[in-house]
Amino acid sequence: MAEKRPLTDTELEALFSAAASDAAEPSEALMRRVLADSDGVADGWSAPAPAQPAGPGLLARLLSGLGGWPGLAGLATAGVAGLAIGIASPGALATLSSGLVAGEVIDDYHMVDLLPGLTGFFDEG
Amino acid sequence: MVMPFDSLNELSDEALLVAFGNGERLAARVLTARLTPRVLGFAARMLKDRAEAEDVTQEAMLRLWRIAPDWRQGEAKVTTWLYRVASNLCTDRLRKARGVGLDEVAEPEDDRPGAAEGLQARQRADALQAALDTLPERQRQAVVLRHIEGLGNPEIAEIMDIGVEAVESLTARGKRALASALAGRREELGFEDG
Numbered sequence: 323m324a325e326k327r328p329l330t331d332t333e334l335e336a337l338f339s340a341a342a343s344d345a346a347e348p349s350e351a352l353m354r355r356v357l358a359d360s361d362g363v364a365d366g367w368s369a370p371a372p373a374q375p376a377g378p379g380l381l382a383r384l385l386s387g388l389g390g391w392p393g394l395a396g397l398a399t400a401g402v403a404g405l406a407i408g409i410a411s412p413g414a415l416a417t418l419s420s421g422l423v424a425g426e427v428i429d430d431y432h433m434v435d436l437l438p439g440l441t442g443f444f445d446e447g
Numbered sequence: 448m449v450m451p452f453d454s455l456n457e458l459s460d461e462a463l464l465v466a467f468g469n470g471e472r473l474a475a476r477v478l479t480a481r482l483t484p485r486v487l488g489f490a491a492r493m494l495k496d497r498a499e500a501e502d503v504t505q506e507a508m509l510r511l512w513r514i515a516p517d518w519r520q521g522e523a524k525v526t527t528w529l530y531r532v533a534s535n536l537c538t539d540r541l542r543k544a545r546g547v548g549l550d551e552v553a554e555p556e557d558d559r560p561g562a563a564e565g566l567q568a569r570q571r572a573d574a575l576q577a578a579l580d581t582l583p584e585r586q587r588q589a590v591v592l593r594h595i596e597g598l599g600n601p602e603i604a605e606i607m608d609i610g611v612e613a614v615e616s617l618t619a620r621g622k623r624a625l626a627s628a629l630a631g632r633r634e635e636l637g638f639e640d641g
Binding site for chain 2 (some may be wrong): 325328329330331333334335336337341342344345346347348349352353355356357359360361364367368423
């Protein structure tokens with residue numbers, strides 16, 4: 323068996339040139355896909371700038387300012403409670419407020435003065 | 448302004464890309480006709496699967512369309528940029544394919560008509576491709592770009608992101624490996640046995 327001599331440069335060149343003229347031809351479908359992509363990209367440039375996405379509506383902004391739905395629930399509860407207290411106008415409430423305003427019924431609330439030495443600072447004069 | 452196709456055909460790739468970036472859609476048609484076959488030819492030599500080579504070509508061209516508005520004439524050659532993108536896409540696919548068993552890799556289709564006069568050229572091209580497929584990826588890439596796509600070493604160096612000397616070394620080693628791999632097929636390829 324003859325010794326296997328590597329191909330010469332000239333022979334390799336012949337193979338390269340055969341390969342160069344045997345390049346894969348793009349199919350029509352591929353050319354269409356590539357062109358469609360170019361149109362798609364160009365469409366993107368010519369289209370008017372996309373409108374700014376609408377921000378949250380007034381209600382949503384109010385809601386978020388109040389701390390979302392939990393905040394609103396708390397606010398509603400407080401509102402209803404306030405209304406109920408206002409309508410019922412319980413006597414105890416009058417006592418409480420008059421006690422605070424008048425400053426004479428503090429003991430009624432069984433409060434303990436933990437720092438009696440400070441009492442002097444509150445004295446007028 | 449719409450330019451006639453013929454006058455566009457005379458422009459360089461770079462000028463056409465800038466024109467496309469400025470909204471001249473016809474420029475994309477000229478570029479598609481000019482560049483798609485080159486990218487596909489290269490991708491088909493790097494990847495065994497024709498469908499994958501087509502996907503790579505479409506993706507590389509899509510990236511070209513997208514970069515058009517930012518393209519600055521004189522900074523780079525469109526073909527260099529495109530080969531580089533295609534190279535990277537091929538490398539990614541080859542890396543993924545390495546996880547697939549050899550049996551699962553699709554065999555290259557060979558249903559092309561074999562006209563008698565072109566038979567030897569076809570045999571030579573096929574034998575070369577088979578030998579190319581056995582080369583390490585970087586050697587294959589350098590040999591294909593240098594000897595089949597006909598690019599210069601400095602351009603290949605830019606595409607492969609290596610030095611010119613490294614390109615020379617890769618192509619020299621690749622050619623030696625091809626010459627040895629094909630030694631046993633000398634007669635079949637129409638070369639005189641020595």
